[in-house]
Each structure stands twice: as structure tokens, then as C-alpha cells.
Amino acid sequence: MPEIPLSEKTLTVAGLSESDLLARIFPRLEMDARHSAATVLGPGDDAAIISASDGRTVISIDTQVQDQDFRLRWANGYHTTGFDVGWKAAAQNLSDINAMGATATSLVVSLTLPPGTLVSWVEDLADGLAAGIRELGAEECSVAGGDLGRGREISVTAAVLGTLNGGRAVLRSGARPGDVLALAGTVGHAAAGLALLESELDVHSLTPEQRALLDIQCRPQPPLWAGPLARTAGATAMLDISDGLVRDGARLAGASGAVLDLEPRELGRLGERLGPASELLGVDPLTWVLGGGEDHGLLATFPSGIQLPSGFTAIGSVQALGTTESPGVKIAGRVTGAGGWDHFAD
Amino acid sequence: MPEIPLSEKTLTVAGLSESDLLARIFPRLEMDARHSAATVLGPGDDAAIISASDGRTVISIDTQVQDQDFRLRWANGYHTTGFDVGWKAAAQNLSDINAMGATATSLVVSLTLPPGTLVSWVEDLADGLAAGIRELGAEECSVAGGDLGRGREISVTAAVLGTLNGGRAVLRSGARPGDVLALAGTVGHAAAGLALLESELDVHSLTPEQRALLDIQCRPQPPLWAGPLARTAGATAMLDISDGLVRDGARLAGASGAVLDLEPRELGRLGERLGPASELLGVDPLTWVLGGGEDHGLLATFPSGIQLPSGFTAIGSVQALGTTESPGVKIAGRVTGAGGWDHFAD
Incomplete structure (x- = not known):
């Protein structure tokens, strides 16, 4: 196992520019290499473009906020990992598309991070997001874009798109x-x-x-x-x-x-x-x-x-x-x- | 001008259930009466459905956080209104669609609110969001859904969808x-x-x-x-x-x-x-x-x-x-x- 330098272990988001932080996140989301078939244009421009082959897009949005939807440290000693938060963001958004009878095609994610957030925690979040999408079986879905900003508390909002593949929605x-x-x-x-x-x-x-x-x-x-x-x-x-x-x-x-x-x-x-x-x-x-x-x-x-x-x-x-x-x-x-x-x- | 009872002036979001707060927001977004032509299914279900007539959807997401993107009270005495924040959320998201050469079809909005936020401030935000969409000329766009939650600071995330009407995107x-x-x-x-x-x-x-x-x-x-x-x-x-x-x-x-x-x-x-x-x-x-x-x-x-x-x-x-x-x-x-x-x- 390669030794991680101390400076890397303690690096916070305040120590990186926005583009440097994005450069660490994108590969973990496989944004640079593999897009789902539905992604016409991935991250890097003002907006992404997603296929909507039957002429309709299903859309939902959901937010998780620190100390409301998760605690960084719980009473029983459990520490919420970035991986947990990323996974949960994927799960609860993908579920809204599932509940319409639809299949997810794309996620866009907006992260609000306190300056003291460890970069390793954010990388872990990206890993959890990618793993949640993959392991929950949303094979046609990838992360197509996002937004980064500062705040006093961690907040993760995802908007998810889906397709009904020509079928009816179940209301x-x-x-x-x-x-x-x-x-x-x-x-x-x-x-x-x-x-x-x-x-x-x-x-x-x-x-x-x-x-x-x-x-x-x-x-x-x-x-x-x-x-x-x-x-x-x-x-x-x-x-x-x-x-x-x-x-x-x-x-x-x-x-x-x-x-x-x-x-x-x-x-x-x-x-x-x-x-x-x-x-x-x-x-x-x-x-x-x-x-x-x-x-x-x-x-x-x-x-x-x-x-x-x-x-x-x-x-x-x-x-x-x-x-x-x-x-x-x-x-x-x-x-x-x-x-x-x-x-x-x- | 009808007199507003004191209790209404001081009512905070902690004093309302989520459904009661939504019932105050929806009419201001004209969600109950008028949808844009692009809205196939508006708010009220697990997800919304938006028309994507050329088989593609343009999507972007953007967040505004209190004390980062706006201050509730500025050094010069100006108080940021809910209307301002709603307008700005509309403007900056619609702009991302504009920058692709596309036309906005839909917004979904996630609001994070401290419990002490005045309900009147949130109503004003909904008014600003609707006015921004209308007065900036996004005639084909309406608010199709959203999410409400608590946090320590006000945060407004919008995801915006758009159409290229069969044309190319300008990258x-x-x-x-x-x-x-x-x-x-x-x-x-x-x-x-x-x-x-x-x-x-x-x-x-x-x-x-x-x-x-x-x-x-x-x-x-x-x-x-x-x-x-x-x-x-x-x-x-x-x-x-x-x-x-x-x-x-x-x-x-x-x-x-x-x-x-x-x-x-x-x-x-x-x-x-x-x-x-x-x-x-x-x-x-x-x-x-x-x-x-x-x-x-x-x-x-x-x-x-x-x-x-x-x-x-x-x-x-x-x-x-x-x-x-x-x-x-x-x-x-x-x-x-x-x-x-x-x-x-x-």
C-alpha cells in the first residue's frame, strides 16, 4: 500500500482551487473516460446534454444536509464517511426515478463544502456516488455535470434524469x-x-x-x-x-x-x-x-x-x-x- | 390594502408542516394552474416529466448559499429579499442553458431553510423565482418540482432543463x-x-x-x-x-x-x-x-x-x-x- 504523505491526509478544500478539486473528483466518477450511452455531452461546458430518446425526460431533485440527513459523528461512535453520503445521494435520487417506473439516465450534483472539509472526504464522496450508481444497478446512468461551492455545512444536491423508454409513467x-x-x-x-x-x-x-x-x-x-x-x-x-x-x-x-x-x-x-x-x-x-x-x-x-x-x-x-x-x-x-x-x- | 395579522408576519417555517409550506409556494409559482407547454407532468409525484421533443435534454445545476452568494444584510444597509434570491436562482440557471444556445423548458428547485426563516420571506422567494423566469423572457419554462428541507443556512439549488430545438449546441x-x-x-x-x-x-x-x-x-x-x-x-x-x-x-x-x-x-x-x-x-x-x-x-x-x-x-x-x-x-x-x-x- 503506498504511503500517503501527511500533507495529503490533512489537505482541505480551502487548499485547492475549484479546478484542482474538480480534477480530483472527475476521474473517480469516471467522467473523463466512460459516459453512459445516454450522455451526449458530459461535464466541462455550461451544461450537459442527455439523450431523451422517447421525447420526454423524467426529473427529480433531492438534497442531503449535514446534521439534518446525516451526522458526521453519531452518538454510538459511528463516523459517516464521504462514501456513505455519496451513496445515499445516488440512492435517494435514483429511487425517485424508479418510483415513476422509469430508468435513470443521468445525475448532476451540486456540492456545498465548508473550507475545512478534507479533500480525502470529498474524494470518498465521489467514490460512493459512483459505487451507488453502479452497485444499485443504474447501468445506464452516469454523472454528467455539477457545481461546487462553499458553505458553513456540507450539503449535497443531486438532480436525476430518467427515461420511460416510450412507456407510461406510474403515478x-x-x-x-x-x-x-x-x-x-x-x-x-x-x-x-x-x-x-x-x-x-x-x-x-x-x-x-x-x-x-x-x-x-x-x-x-x-x-x-x-x-x-x-x-x-x-x-x-x-x-x-x-x-x-x-x-x-x-x-x-x-x-x-x-x-x-x-x-x-x-x-x-x-x-x-x-x-x-x-x-x-x-x-x-x-x-x-x-x-x-x-x-x-x-x-x-x-x-x-x-x-x-x-x-x-x-x-x-x-x-x-x-x-x-x-x-x-x-x-x-x-x-x-x-x-x-x-x-x-x- | 388588507391588514396582515401579526401572527402571519412573524410566522416561521418551523410553524408549518412541509405540505402547508408547499401549499403556500405552489400558487406563487403558478404550479397549480399554468404549466409551460413543455411540462408533461408537474409537481406532486415522485418526479416530473418534461418534453424533450428533439430527443435530447440540456441540463445544468447551480446553488446559492447564504453568506457566500448573498448576505441577508449587507454592510451598506441593504437587506437581500427573498425575491432577490429567487430571481437570482432563476437568472443564473437560465443563463447556463442560454450559453449552450438552448431555450429553457423547466426548473426544479431544492430549498434548504433554517427553522427560523419567515414564511413571508419564502413566499417572496417563490415570487422572485416566478418573476425572474417570466421577465427574463423564459416563456417556455416553468417550475416543475422541488424539494424542501432544513439546514443551518439558506441554500437554494436549481436544476434547469432546456432544448436545442433540433439544433447544434454551441460549446x-x-x-x-x-x-x-x-x-x-x-x-x-x-x-x-x-x-x-x-x-x-x-x-x-x-x-x-x-x-x-x-x-x-x-x-x-x-x-x-x-x-x-x-x-x-x-x-x-x-x-x-x-x-x-x-x-x-x-x-x-x-x-x-x-x-x-x-x-x-x-x-x-x-x-x-x-x-x-x-x-x-x-x-x-x-x-x-x-x-x-x-x-x-x-x-x-x-x-x-x-x-x-x-x-x-x-x-x-x-x-x-x-x-x-x-x-x-x-x-x-x-x-x-x-x-x-x-x-x-x-
């Missing part, structure tokens, strides 16, 4: 009474991982199962294969669970003018997977299943009678609104008060 | 020896405005001419008509001047492998317009002309002999590299040491 508004409600990916794991990070239980004392939950919080694993699959299978509505099953479910229910009824036995099964954390911390796992976001699992509805696509599990059904009823989420026919994540309300 | 790399170097829009006005803001000369004591320079810093006026016009007129290379004429000129020169030679008489004419500030502050106006960014004027090169499109003024020429010469910017054949803006270097 939140298409669920119909009688549809099956189904889930792909996990729910509650990232919330259990957050609870472990915020506990004072030493990160090194965790079992592999507990550590796996923590890792989902730091490096979410959205099921990117599931969105396009659900679309071609005939999904009527879909969204990604970023703020919690009940909160996001209520959004889908509201857009569709219906009620989502969750099956208690299925919720119990989802909760069982959280046992390694719930037993340690003495928390009811249903709290995490119903209220936890950030796994970026997909919640979708399908016409009853069709075979669910591989990887989806039925967890409930769509029901018609009663005459005096508002759209929302129930459990076995009863209204639930479980919440989820709101960025402003305390 | 930085196409300038050829013998081309005419031309400018559309202003240069140095925003820098003169910044100097006024940073002076301790009371904002209320400024003459209308001085105030107009300050206004260009707070609400830049990029010539959005000029980019597509330059493209169809045959521009060989183009970029927007966001970091200064010399610094951005060197980027164009570097990408094209050439030297840009600026004409002193034209620089003098550009400097004359800055007289109201340079006389007051005792600053050589050429400092601002050569080093000032943020006006977002367009620097373009055209084959010699063609008539420059309306609104462009010749300010120099493109010259071949000498055998031992590096690409860069000269004034009347002499190398200039004038700098420009670097986000990290002090």
Missing part, C-alpha cells in the same frame, strides 16, 4: 378499489438503523444483523429493478417510501381518492426482520415499519387477480372511500395514528 | 483563429454593485445610476434572447461570464486551444458604464470589467466577416497559439494578470 393517483397493495424492498430497516446510530451503544458491539440495519440507514438499497418491472406488469399507482409507510401511503391514498388497508399479519412479518434492533433497544418494531422512511422501498398497487411481479409482496388492499370518509391508511379496517417524517413540523 | 471548444470575439449583455455591473453593497455608504444615499448597478448584483439580467440567436447566426463557441471576463475567457480559450485578444478601446467603453460606482468608490472600472462575474453576459466567437447578431458587440479576436504559448486571454497582445472568482482559493 400516485391511479389506485382503484379492489387493487392489491404491494411492497418491494424493505421498510423500517433504515429507521431501526437510525435508532442504533442515535443510541449510545458502541457501534463496535453490534451483531452483524444489527450492523446490517445500520448500514441500510447509511447506504440505502432501493430496489431499482422493481419500478420498471411494476410498470410493465400493470401497476396502477406507485411511490417510494421515503417518509414512512403510513405517511407515504396516505399520499398515494390522497392522490387516488381511496383508502389503503394494511394487513396486520404482513406488518408483523415486516417487523420480525427488525428483531435484532427492537430487542436491543426495547422498541416496538411496528413503530419503524409504519413510521420509518429512507429505505426507499416501493409501494405499488396492482389490479387484483394478476400475478405480482417477482420481488413484490402483498401487504394490503385498496378500498373505496366511505361516504363521509377521507382518503388515508388503515390497519385491518381501523384508522392508524402512526406518523412519519415531516421536514419542518416538530 | 466552449469551437473558437478558431481569426474569429471575432463578441459580448452580449453587461459585464462588471454586478461586481460594481457588490462593491457598493460591501461599502459602508448608506444604500439610501445612492443615485439611480448607482442603485441600478446594485440591482444587477441582486437581480441579474442575463440576455436570454442572445444564446439561441448566436447559435443560429453561426457562433463557433460560447459561454456565460459568471466568474469574470478573464477567467471565463481563459476557459473558452483553453477548451478551444487558442488565445483571446481583448481590444483596449472596447474594454474602456465597458468600463465607462461603471463610472457612477468607480468614481464614488475610487476603483479602476477595468478591475470590474476584467474580473467581475455574475452579470451572466454571453461571450461568443463568430467567424470573421459575418454580421454579428443584434445585441452583440465585438470586443476582440481569436488568435492562434504561438509555438511556446499556452491558451489564455491577452489585452492588445499582452498577457493580463487580472483574476476572477474562484470558489475555494483565497
Whole structure:
């Protein structure tokens, strides 16, 4: 292993010009060598150009801010790496494209960095971003451009483009009474991982199962294969669970003018997977299943009678609104008060 | 004029849920009523869908951070309004699309807000964003979606999409020896405005001419008509001047492998317009002309002999590299040491 000079280990972004910092980031994103097929013009000009072969572009934008979306050092001693933050930026943005039934073609990234940020941390972020795109399976996607600036706190914003390849988009508004409600990916794991990070239980004392939950919080694993699959299978509505099953479910229910009824036995099964954390911390796992976001699992509805696509599990059904009823989420026919994540309300 | 209750005047974003805050922003962006023709699907789902009729999308991303790109209160007493910040976000992003010779079709915006931010300030930001898009002439563009979150400082990131309408993009790399170097829009006005803001000369004591320079810093006026016009007129290379004429000129020169030679008489004419500030502050106006960014004027090169499109003024020429010469910017054949803006270097 080559020895890294001390000056390199302690080098901060204040010690480099913008172009020098970019010159360290670009190769890690493979921006200089390999572009995805969708990239017509990559970084280096005023804007990038991305192919949109069916005449439409799907677009979303999402920001992560230090001490809001991640802490550099958690109560349990875990240090968030640049790799984690880069991975998470990729994961949560790619998930929004997945939730439309689309495939990501390009990311552009804006980084705000305090002057004291280590250059090695930023390089690690670039590595995590590239690894997230690649390992989550967004093979047609690459980073096509970005922006760098200073601030008092680290902030990473990515905008992601995608293609529907000529198909329809799966909106939140298409669920119909009688549809099956189904889930792909996990729910509650990232919330259990957050609870472990915020506990004072030493990160090194965790079992592999507990550590796996923590890792989902730091490096979410959205099921990117599931969105396009659900679309071609005939999904009527879909969204990604970023703020919690009940909160996001209520959004889908509201857009569709219906009620989502969750099956208690299925919720119990989802909760069982959280046992390694719930037993340690003495928390009811249903709290995490119903209220936890950030796994970026997909919640979708399908016409009853069709075979669910591989990887989806039925967890409930769509029901018609009663005459005096508002759209929302129930459990076995009863209204639930479980919440989820709101960025402003305390 | 209807009386505004005190509670409304002092309401902060911490007092509203995310959905309540969005409900106040959307109507101001006319998101609920009018979309541009390019918007296939507007806000409210996991992602938006924008038309890309020629099978390509032009994309850029840019961030403004409090105390880096603007101060809420300046040394001269001026308070940056939400309207200013919204306008500037629109202007600097739309300018990147303009600099490719393209036309903007859509903006998505991510806002990071401290909990104590007044809701009225955020509403004002939405108004400024909408006004900037409309009054700068981006008629085909609307805000198609966004993201809201908390942070310790205000940060506004916009990603902007555009279309080349089937035409070529004008890159930085196409300038050829013998081309005419031309400018559309202003240069140095925003820098003169910044100097006024940073002076301790009371904002209320400024003459209308001085105030107009300050206004260009707070609400830049990029010539959005000029980019597509330059493209169809045959521009060989183009970029927007966001970091200064010399610094951005060197980027164009570097990408094209050439030297840009600026004409002193034209620089003098550009400097004359800055007289109201340079006389007051005792600053050589050429400092601002050569080093000032943020006006977002367009620097373009055209084959010699063609008539420059309306609104462009010749300010120099493109010259071949000498055998031992590096690409860069000269004034009347002499190398200039004038700098420009670097986000990290002090």
C-alpha cells in the first residue's frame, strides 16, 4: 500500500482551487473516460446534454444536509464517511426515478463544502456516488455535470434524469378499489438503523444483523429493478417510501381518492426482520415499519387477480372511500395514528 | 390594502408542516394552474416529466448559499429579499442553458431553510423565482418540482432543463483563429454593485445610476434572447461570464486551444458604464470589467466577416497559439494578470 504523505491526509478544500478539486473528483466518477450511452455531452461546458430518446425526460431533485440527513459523528461512535453520503445521494435520487417506473439516465450534483472539509472526504464522496450508481444497478446512468461551492455545512444536491423508454409513467393517483397493495424492498430497516446510530451503544458491539440495519440507514438499497418491472406488469399507482409507510401511503391514498388497508399479519412479518434492533433497544418494531422512511422501498398497487411481479409482496388492499370518509391508511379496517417524517413540523 | 395579522408576519417555517409550506409556494409559482407547454407532468409525484421533443435534454445545476452568494444584510444597509434570491436562482440557471444556445423548458428547485426563516420571506422567494423566469423572457419554462428541507443556512439549488430545438449546441471548444470575439449583455455591473453593497455608504444615499448597478448584483439580467440567436447566426463557441471576463475567457480559450485578444478601446467603453460606482468608490472600472462575474453576459466567437447578431458587440479576436504559448486571454497582445472568482482559493 503506498504511503500517503501527511500533507495529503490533512489537505482541505480551502487548499485547492475549484479546478484542482474538480480534477480530483472527475476521474473517480469516471467522467473523463466512460459516459453512459445516454450522455451526449458530459461535464466541462455550461451544461450537459442527455439523450431523451422517447421525447420526454423524467426529473427529480433531492438534497442531503449535514446534521439534518446525516451526522458526521453519531452518538454510538459511528463516523459517516464521504462514501456513505455519496451513496445515499445516488440512492435517494435514483429511487425517485424508479418510483415513476422509469430508468435513470443521468445525475448532476451540486456540492456545498465548508473550507475545512478534507479533500480525502470529498474524494470518498465521489467514490460512493459512483459505487451507488453502479452497485444499485443504474447501468445506464452516469454523472454528467455539477457545481461546487462553499458553505458553513456540507450539503449535497443531486438532480436525476430518467427515461420511460416510450412507456407510461406510474403515478400516485391511479389506485382503484379492489387493487392489491404491494411492497418491494424493505421498510423500517433504515429507521431501526437510525435508532442504533442515535443510541449510545458502541457501534463496535453490534451483531452483524444489527450492523446490517445500520448500514441500510447509511447506504440505502432501493430496489431499482422493481419500478420498471411494476410498470410493465400493470401497476396502477406507485411511490417510494421515503417518509414512512403510513405517511407515504396516505399520499398515494390522497392522490387516488381511496383508502389503503394494511394487513396486520404482513406488518408483523415486516417487523420480525427488525428483531435484532427492537430487542436491543426495547422498541416496538411496528413503530419503524409504519413510521420509518429512507429505505426507499416501493409501494405499488396492482389490479387484483394478476400475478405480482417477482420481488413484490402483498401487504394490503385498496378500498373505496366511505361516504363521509377521507382518503388515508388503515390497519385491518381501523384508522392508524402512526406518523412519519415531516421536514419542518416538530 | 388588507391588514396582515401579526401572527402571519412573524410566522416561521418551523410553524408549518412541509405540505402547508408547499401549499403556500405552489400558487406563487403558478404550479397549480399554468404549466409551460413543455411540462408533461408537474409537481406532486415522485418526479416530473418534461418534453424533450428533439430527443435530447440540456441540463445544468447551480446553488446559492447564504453568506457566500448573498448576505441577508449587507454592510451598506441593504437587506437581500427573498425575491432577490429567487430571481437570482432563476437568472443564473437560465443563463447556463442560454450559453449552450438552448431555450429553457423547466426548473426544479431544492430549498434548504433554517427553522427560523419567515414564511413571508419564502413566499417572496417563490415570487422572485416566478418573476425572474417570466421577465427574463423564459416563456417556455416553468417550475416543475422541488424539494424542501432544513439546514443551518439558506441554500437554494436549481436544476434547469432546456432544448436545442433540433439544433447544434454551441460549446466552449469551437473558437478558431481569426474569429471575432463578441459580448452580449453587461459585464462588471454586478461586481460594481457588490462593491457598493460591501461599502459602508448608506444604500439610501445612492443615485439611480448607482442603485441600478446594485440591482444587477441582486437581480441579474442575463440576455436570454442572445444564446439561441448566436447559435443560429453561426457562433463557433460560447459561454456565460459568471466568474469574470478573464477567467471565463481563459476557459473558452483553453477548451478551444487558442488565445483571446481583448481590444483596449472596447474594454474602456465597458468600463465607462461603471463610472457612477468607480468614481464614488475610487476603483479602476477595468478591475470590474476584467474580473467581475455574475452579470451572466454571453461571450461568443463568430467567424470573421459575418454580421454579428443584434445585441452583440465585438470586443476582440481569436488568435492562434504561438509555438511556446499556452491558451489564455491577452489585452492588445499582452498577457493580463487580472483574476476572477474562484470558489475555494483565497
